[in-house]
Amino acid sequence: MSARRKKPMRTATRIALAVLTMVPIVALAGGLTAIDPLPDAVDPLGAFGARSDFARSVGQLSTASYCPARMALADTGSYGDAEFQATVGDIAATARYAAFGSVYRTEVTGLDGGDALTTLAADGSGDGTLVATSDMEETATLLQTRLLSSEDGTGTAASVMSHASEGDLRGLSAASCVATALDQSFLLPSTGTGATQQLIVANPSSKATTVRLNAWGTSSGDRLRASTGERYTVPAHGESVIDLSAAVSGQEGVYVTVSSTLAPVSAVVRVVLADGLTPKGSDYVTPITVSGDSLVLPGLDEADTVRVFVRAATGGDITFSWLTGDGAEQASTQQVEADRVGVVDLGEVPEGATALLVEGADTVDDIVASAFVSRDGDDGQADFAMVGAASPSASSAIAVPDGATTTLAFAATDGDAEGTLTVYDADGVATATRDIAVTAGTSMSVALSDVADDAAAVRLDVTEGRIAWGARPSVPSLDDADVAQAAYLPASALAAATTTVFSVEDPTIVR
The missing domain is CATH 1.20.5 (Single alpha-helices involved in coiled-coils or other helix-helix interfaces)
Incomplete structure (x- = not known):
């Protein structure tokens, strides 16, 4: 100085x-x-050679996933007599994080990206698998990972789980954490009376962004006009909550797209259902991961009652079939209109069925589908889970929630398929493996406790064909309390993360 x-x-x-x-x-x-330069002030393109455009895929060495806060009610205000006030009851929640393959460091932070709440760091003594567990609070977390290399078999899987035996959130809710993206879409249940749907958009970047909301419902194939507006600002390192049940109310089902302009975001929809004072379940709905003319929804159980929400870019017949260990059993064929959300009641899942096959006729393109699976408990209480279509991957994994009893469901439709299932404990140590073989057009389930005790994460490496799979966690204490519960966890792909860089050579820019 x-x-x-x-x-x-x-x-x-x-x-x-x-x-x-x-x-x-x-x-x-x-x-x-x-x-703009004058036409005679620059040489024509031919003097320099042809204009050169090319694109190159570049491996991403850093990833981020958003893990929503524990399940909550939209309104917990105190109104009237105490016995009529909404309450979360004895809610408890946990989060599990796992990293696989060529990972340098993984940190769990708040959305501000500040000090690490939990750190997973490789020490070179294992196979690169890292596992951590933490209690969930009322705020969301961000799983940030640095990779040594971007390759298949490398990546993260994380999950959150909330459960309560008392109050207005009785039942079980679970979700796999969501990667950031510029565009995401959702297929959602009814926005009618008794439904609360909150779209939570998280922005982990250091700059604010604007998101645009588009929605289609069951009333027609036309885009709905959101009564609360279609553009919303999401602050840097923050969240915005959009009330979908108010924005697009009165629909039996809704298809929603969220597009960000300036920064990748993560989005989750928190759905809570009630009939008067009787809780009818809650769940997190995560973005759609796959569309096509043939979809598989793994993770059904014969205790479930199923209603399917479906939408296609073009109209025509869609066939729904149960997948069992013996093959496919047709359940229903319904005609859908282009862009209009369809709702199909399939009733109770038949014995032995653990997956649903959704197939469109030749005229039907770009189908998305999700199954609303529900179970009834005592005194009118019920719970539900949204089971989405699975996107098969050569390597994928699921972080198993702490304290959950978990059943895995596998299905194959494109041909016979085989793979190896590896189970890891809370220290990231591989404790057991099992060969998985699925015949074409069938499904199967495996109780995780039959493979290994105290599983914290599971990984599936497919060696032949394509396998769609997912997990159904449950909490023993809810069964003991006669509380209905339903939840579903999709598998997270362990694949090379890439981004495309475009390069354009244009000699007219400068000379």
Whole structure:
């Protein structure tokens, strides 16, 4: 500081000269970029050779996934007599994080990306599998991972789970954590009376962004006009909550797209259902991961009652079939209109069925589907889970919630398929493996406790064909309390993360 005090005039002079020098430079740069050159002032493209455009895929060495906060009610205000007030009851929640393959470091932070709440760091002593567990609070977390290399078999899987035996959130809710993206879409249940749907958009980046909401319902194939607006600002390192049950109310089912303009975001829909004062279940709905003319929804159980929500880009017949260990059993064929959400009641899952096959006729393209699976408990209480279509991957994994009893469901439709299931404990140590073989057009289930005790994460490496799979966790204490429960966890792909960089050579820009 003393040197600057001795020569204030010289410093001021240098600053002034620098500013004066920069003015013509900036003006020149602005002129070069903002003014089109005269046609005769540049050589034609042929003088330099043809214009060159190319794209290159670049491996991403950092990833981020959003893990929503524990399940909550939209309104917990105290109104009227205490016995009629909404309450979360004895809710408990947990989160599990796992990293696989060529991972350097994984941290769990708040959305602000500040100090790590939990750290998973490789020490070179194992196969690169890292596992951590934490209690969930009322705030969301961000799973940030640095990779040593971007390759198949490398990536993360994380899950959150909330459960309560008392109050208005009785039952079980679970979700796999969601990666960031510019565009995400959802297929959602009814927004009618008794339904609360909150779209939570999280922005982990350091700059605010604007998201655009588009929605289609069951009333027609036309886009719905959201009564609360279609554009929303999401602050940097923050969240925005959009009330979908108010924005697009009165629909039996809704298809929603969320598009961000400036930064990748993560989005989850928190759905809570009630009939008066009787809880009818809650769940997290995560983005759609796959569309096509043939979809598989693994993770059904014969204790479930199923209602399917479906939407297609073009209209036509869609066939729904149960997948069992013996093959496919047709359940229903329904005609759908282009862009209009269809709702199909399939009733109770037949014995032995653990997956649903959704197939469109030749005229039907770009189908998305989700199954609303429900179970009834005592005193009118019920719970539900949204089971989405699975996207098969050569390597994928599921983080198993702490304290959950878990059943895995596998299905194959494109041909016979085989793979190896590896189970890891809470220290990231592989404790057991099992060969998985699924005949084409069938499904099967495996109780995780039959493979290994105290499983914290499971990984499936497919060696032949394609396998769609998912998990159905349950909590023993809810069964003991005669509380209905339903939840579903999709598998997370362990695949090379890439982004595309475009390069354009244009000699007319400067000469």
